[in-house]
Amino acid sequence: MRKITKKCWQCHRTFRVLEDEQYDHVCTNGCYENNGLSGSIDACGEEVTNGDEVIIHDGEIILYENAARYLIEVLGAERKNAGE
Known part of the structure; x- marks a missing residue:
């Protein structure tokens, strides 16, 4: 399966996920955990x-x-x- 790069709207860093799971993942940099x-x-x-x-x-x-x-x-x- 091909991986794609997504960019977090909040921290603006990129992360990679499998293409067929691109809408199932939040930022892997942890910024969603304490964003209020x-x-x-x-x-x-x-x-x-x-x-x-x-x-x-x-x-x-x-x-x-x-x-x-x-x-x-x-x-x-x-x-x-x-x-x-």
């Missing part, structure tokens, strides 16, 4: 826990799995099916 995000509430109202992958946008914390919900509910994006 654990226990926070994301922009969609869900609790952030240790190890959760998050997106930061304009100072808002968004759980990765809530990204589409954030685009639609908070930013006003429109959801459509292709071909409609």
Whole structure:
């Protein structure tokens, strides 16, 4: 399996993970452990826990799995099916 390089949004250091596991890993440099995000509430109202992958946008914390919900509910994006 091929390894890819990811860059941590917080500490800006790079780390390598297997390509098919790229979304399953947080920074291997340990910066997520004490970054103050654990226990926070994301922009969609869900609790952030240790190890959760998050997106930061304009100072808002968004759980990765809530990204589409954030685009639609908070930013006003429109959801459509292709071909409609």
